Structure formats: C-alpha cells, structure tokens
Amino acid sequence: xxxxxxxxxxxxxxxxxxxxxxxxxxxxxxxxxxxxxxxxxxxxxxxxxxxxxxxxxxxxxxxxxxxxxxxxxxxxxxxxxxxxxxxxxxxxxxxxxxxxxxxxxxxxxxxxxxxxxxxxxxxxxxxxxxxxxxxxxxxxxxxxxxxxxxxxxxxxxxxxxxxxxx
Ligand SMILES: CC(C)(COP(=O)(O)OP(=O)(O)OC[C@H]1O[C@@H](n2cnc3c(N)ncnc32)[C@H](O)[C@@H]1OP(=O)(O)O)[C@@H](O)C(=O)NCCC(=O)NCCS
Numbered sequence: 001x002x003x004x005x006x007x008x009x010x011x012x013x014x015x016x017x018x019x020x021x022x023x024x025x026x027x028x029x030x031x032x033x034x035x036x037x038x039x040x041x042x043x044x045x046x047x048x049x050x051x052x053x054x055x056x057x058x059x060x061x062x063x064x065x066x067x068x069x070x071x072x073x074x075x076x077x078x079x080x081x082x083x084x085x086x087x088x089x090x091x092x093x094x095x096x097x098x099x100x101x102x103x104x105x106x107x108x109x110x111x112x113x114x115x116x117x118x119x120x121x122x123x124x125x126x127x128x129x130x131x132x133x134x135x136x137x138x139x140x141x142x143x144x145x146x147x148x149x150x151x152x153x154x155x156x157x158x159x160x161x162x163x164x165x166x
Contacts, residue, residue, distance in 0.1 A: 003055055003063065003093050008100050011052040011065070013045050020045075022062045023054075030083045033145055034118075051077075053101045055084075055093055063088045066097045068113070070105055077105045079115035082124070094127055099161050111156050116142055116149040125150070132158040 016023065020041050027035040036044075044050050044067075054065040064084035068077045084094050102113060116139060117124050133152040142149035156162050 008055045011054050066101050075111045077110050077113045114153045119148050128152050
C-alpha cells in the first residue's frame, strides 16, 4: 500500500476534537509510558503553538501523526511526537509526514528542527538520521522511566527532499 501526500494533512482543532480518542489510542499503543493522557490531548486543543499533521487510510483510519511545537521567533520547530501504526511502518509515511510538516513550517520562517529521542529507540533514531538530524548531546534520565535521551537537530538546508521554493 502506497500512501500519497494527499492522505496527509494538517489537523484542525475541530478534526482533533472529533477524533481525539483515536489520537490518544494510537499514541498509547506506540509510545506506552511516554504517551499523553486524554487530558494532555484535550489541552493541546487550546495551544496555538502546536501543529499536528496526520495520515489517514482510504477508510479514514488513523495511520499516523506528527506533532510539533513551533517557536517561530527562534526559527525552530520542536518535534514532540511522530507515530505510525505498526501495520504501516517502513512504508515511508513518517518521512513524508515530516517533510510536509517542515515545508509548512519553513513557510513561516522556521529553519531547523530539534527533538529528544530515547537512546534505545533505534527505529526513530534511524528515521531522524535519514532526515539529516545529528546528535547534539545526551540528556541523562530524561524520561520518567529514568531512560536517557539524545537531543538531535537538523537544519532544513541539509534536507534535499525539502522544497523550500513555495
Ligand atoms: C519511528 C517511526 C515513526 C518510523 O515510521 P515509519 O513510517 O516506519 O518510517 P519510514 O518508513 O518513513 O522510514 C524512513 C527511513 O527511516 C529509517 N527507519 C525507519 N524505521 C526503521 C527501522 N525500524 N529500522 C531501521 N531503519 C528505520 C530508514 O532509513 C527508513 O528508510 P528505508 O525504509 O528506505 O530504509 C515508527 O517506527 C514509529 O511509530 N515508532 C513508534 C513511535 C516512536 O517511537 N516515535 C518516535 C518518538 S516520538
């Protein structure tokens, strides 16, 4: 199954309100201890700094999402979550969602993306490396579980896939 960019779009607060439980459930299944509570998801509806993009199947099933917090004054996006449902992994969907979200943010003046990732989250680290992220530092005991994280960053100039012309 190939997902086209047409299946990926920015989520409005109305759409999120209607599908909140689906986002909450996918987050919980894929991120476990690090997932948000339903209350966290509800609060995100009021935060204008968040940008959420999702990918739906043709049956309108939630396949994945990317959530970023943009700090436009610092020209920086903070990637908070990128999640793909297990049956849809390794199809290039996370890559497509990231590029579309960053193209959108680049139009607002953002030129780099920052994130933290668990040091044992090998698939996510591989995804970020494929998107030209480099490790800045290790944050010891970053997560509630005591697990450490890498802080990583990429500058959009290093992303050949990003179309910055429009
Ligand atoms: C990390 C995650 C989002 C990747 O999503 P995905 O749609 O499977 O990733 P893509 O198919 O776009 O992969 C793009 C590239 O990333 C790398 N990559 C992704 N997953 C990988 C894996 N399991 N092993 C090795 N490389 C991997 C590869 O270079 C891949 O390109 P290729 O398939 O041509 O080799 C997904 O595994 C996931 O949802 N994990 C659980 C949630 C999570 O931990 N999110 C990150 C923290 S918020």
